[in-house]
Amino acid sequence: MMITTTKGDMEESLLQKSEGSLENDKEIISWVEYRLDDELVHRSVHVVLKQSVAADGVAAAIG
């Protein structure tokens, strides 16, 4: 699989891949990173919002 990197598209097998995630009350965040000789060449992030924190203030004001 080809990966978009700062050095152009590269074959995934040539890169070091790492992934991570965290979850709290507000969101689930996951990311994937690819490095070439320890240089970060790709990082993508996916945030899943569980709820709208900002809208709670609106709800309190209008309810």
Add this chain to the structure above:
Amino acid sequence: MCTSFKGELLTGTHNFGTAPTRATTAADTFKAALYLATATINASTTAYTTTGEVSGTGYTAGGVTVTFGTAPSTSGTTAFVTPSASITYSSVTLSTAFDCVLIYNSTQSNKAVSVHTFGSQTVTAGTFTLTMPVNDASTGLIRLA
């Protein structure tokens, strides 16, 4: 307060003031802009601003269009609406940490709608995807309870 009124607020049915005059029945266009972790974007924000907005390869100032494919709804005494698709910034490099997205109405003079924060992030030659919460009265992105 009448629940139907709350829902109608989300569709621009009522106008207690003198502006704006809505010349069309079409839905407005909404956009989502990303802001740096150092930016001051919050409930006091009244309109989209370039101050504090992220910049980098592949990112266009003003952000991306938000898809509201599902009309506002009500449940119990709460009116709510949520974008029907994830907000995605593809093939971007955003090297300075960002932690906030502003949703604003680009049809109505870029007036601010809502601010949503998340854990601080950077993106390198990659994609940033913001997936919406479940569209209901408890978790919908924009709720009037």
